[in-house]
Amino acid sequence: MTATGAVGAPLLPEARIPDPREAPAIRWGILGPGFIANEFATAVETGTASSVVAVGSRSRDRARAFAERHGVVRSYGTYDELMADEDVDAVYIASPHSEHHAHALLALEAGKSVLVEKAFTRNASEARAVIRAATSRGLLVAEAMWARYLPHYDVIRQVVDRGLLGDVVLVRADHSQLLHPDGPDRLAAPELAGGALLDLGVYAVSFADHLLGPPVSVAARGTLIDRGVDATVGVVLAYASGAVAVLTSSMLARTPSAAEVVGTEARIELDGPFYSPTAVRLLASDGEVLAERPGVLPGRIRGFSYQAAEFARCLTSGCRECDSMPHAATLRVMSTMDEIRSQIGVRYPGE
Numbered sequence: 249m250t251a252t253g254a255v256g257a258p259l260l261p262e263a264r265i266p267d268p269r270e271a272p273a274i275r276w277g278i279l280g281p282g283f284i285a286n287e288f289a290t291a292v293e294t295g296t297a298s299s300v301v302a303v304g305s306r307s308r309d310r311a312r313a314f315a316e317r318h319g320v321v322r323s324y325g326t327y328d329e330l331m332a333d334e335d336v337d338a339v340y341i342a343s344p345h346s347e348h349h350a351h352a353l354l355a356l357e358a359g360k361s362v363l364v365e366k367a368f369t370r371n372a373s374e375a376r377a378v379i380r381a382a383t384s385r386g387l388l389v390a391e392a393m394w395a396r397y398l399p400h401y402d403v404i405r406q407v408v409d410r411g412l413l414g415d416v417v418l419v420r421a422d423h424s425q426l427l428h429p430d431g432p433d434r435l436a437a438p439e440l441a442g443g444a445l446l447d448l449g450v451y452a453v454s455f456a457d458h459l460l461g462p463p464v465s466v467a468a469r470g471t472l473i474d475r476g477v478d479a480t481v482g483v484v485l486a487y488a489s490g491a492v493a494v495l496t497s498s499m500l501a502r503t504p505s506a507a508e509v510v511g512t513e514a515r516i517e518l519d520g521p522f523y524s525p526t527a528v529r530l531l532a533s534d535g536e537v538l539a540e541r542p543g544v545l546p547g548r549i550r551g552f553s554y555q556a557a558e559f560a561r562c563l564t565s566g567c568r569e570c571d572s573m574p575h576a577a578t579l580r581v582m583s584t585m586d587e588i589r590s591q592i593g594v595r596y597p598g599e
Contacts, residue, residue, distance in 0.1 A: 260530055260540075261406040261410070262403075263400070263403050265397070265398070266557070266561075268553040268554050270297075270557075271297060271556075271557035271558070271561050272564040273296075273297040273299065274298045274338055274559075274564065275298070275299055275301045275335055276299065276340055277300070277303065277304065277330050277331075277338070278303045278304070278314075278340050278342060279303075279330060279339055279342060279351055280305065280341065280351075281303050281311055282343075284342050285314070286317070287552055288340055288552050289320070290318070290552075291553040291556060292552075293318065293319075294550060295552075295557075296553050296556050296557050300318060301320065301321055301333075301335050301336060302324065302333045303320050303323050304323075304325075304329060306326070306327070307325065311324055327354060331355055331357075336360060338361045338388070339360045339362050340362075340365070340392070341355065341363070341364045342365050343365075344434050345369070345370055345440065345441035345442075346370060346440045348368060348374070349370065349378060352369075352378045352389065353377070356378070360387070361382075361387045361559075362387070362390075363391075364378070364389065365392045366391055366392055367450045367581075370446075370596055371582060371599060372579055379579070383568065387568070388559070388562055388563050388569065389568075389575075390559055390569060390578075391573050392555055393451075393454050393555075393578075394552050395454065395455070395523035396458060396555075396573045396577070397554040397555040397570075397572045398524075398525055399525070400518070400528050400541060403528060404516055404518075404528065407516060407530065408511075412513075413509065413511025413514045413515060415489070415491075415511055416459065417491055417492070417511060418492055418493075418508075418510040419460060419507075419510070420507060421451070421452035421495050421506075421507040422452065422506065423451045423503075423521070424444075424448065424480075424499070424500075424501055425498075425499060425502055426500065426501055426502045427448075437475065438475055438477050438596050439596070439597050442475075443499075444477075444478050444479060444480060444498055444499040445478050445481050445588060445589065445594070447499070448498070449495065449496075449588075452507075453495060453585060453588075454577075455507060456493035456495060457580050457581050457584070458577070459509060460491055462580045462584075463485035463493070463584060464487060466483065466587045466591070467483070467486075468481060468482065468483045468587070468588040468591040469481070470591075470592035472592070472594065478592055478594050479498060480496075480497070480499075480500055481588065482494075483495040483496070485584070504521075505523075506521075506522055513533060514530060514531060514532055516530055516531070517529045519543065524543075524551055525551050527541065527542050555572075555573075558571070
């Protein structure tokens with residue numbers, strides 16, 4: 249639906265993202281039956297033509313419980329069993345960040361294309377290794393940064409490309425949630441690549457990358473918990489165009505998690521959470537609302553269905569990467585986060 253605005257004002261363009269339910273059907277296997285895998289499985293079941301046919305875990309009981317919850321036919325107590333399942337067309341990797349590299353390689357070595365949950369790996373070196381392995385085998389690999397596949401991200405991209413904002417001078421994005429000390433222990437565990445940046449801040453870094461590409465400089469400050477992972481991070485990225493991105497994330501407090509793209513002639517505001525199917529407003533420099541695109545109402549197709557659908561389209565058409573989250577973007581985001589972690593003093597065991 250095209251957003252309407254004042255008479256004579258530029259309207260927000262239509263999203264170019266197809267309906268997820270129209271994508272070809274593929275058969276998914278899920279590695280790691282945790283919270284995010286439950287969200288993905290529900291999105292596949294309710295919002296696409298595809299199906300989840302198998303799930304693998306290090307715990308057979310956890311795999312069985314997940315399978316019963318989602319009506320999955322087969323559950324496995326080892327990842328090797330999942331990879332040996334000939335009915336699985338692609339594997340969704342939903343293990344902790346620290347395991348993405350090894351688990352993606354395991355799937356690729358078994359001849360399975362993979363969709364790897366964000367953050368793609370712990371660092372850019374591991375990301376390059378996964379992409380090289382997929383390329384050498386002619387397999388599809390993509391990062392499950394679900395926001396990059398959503399219709400409103402495409403709308404914003406078109407607004408910027410058409411010059412409706414003038415020259416972009418500032419991008420602001422925040423993603424903060426109250427997840428420590430009473431949240432998942434993995435977020436506090438350096439051995440699991442925990443911390444706010446890879447779990448929360450990655451959304452803000454990827455949003456800036458979506459609009460501005462690679463930065464020419466990175467300046468970061470952060471506070472760490474006693475276990476050595478980042479609790480709160482502030483980042484300023486500078487770009488060759490003269491634009492600046494100001495990005496924040498914390499696992500110590502909840503914020504609206506909103507975002508803004510500011511140009512010389514107009515700006516875009518995204519309600520929080522900005523990385524979900526949210527409202528987008530185009531405003532003039534004086535604050536007048538020129539056009540607005542509403543968010544997706546509760547009960548509509550779950551946001552994760554868009555990444556699953558694009559992956560299915562790419563897999564069936566023989567593509568080796570997804571347009572919404574190409575390999576180059578994943579590598580840029582991982583490299584930027586490597587530099588941020590270097591500056592704030594976060595290093596994971598085994599790096």
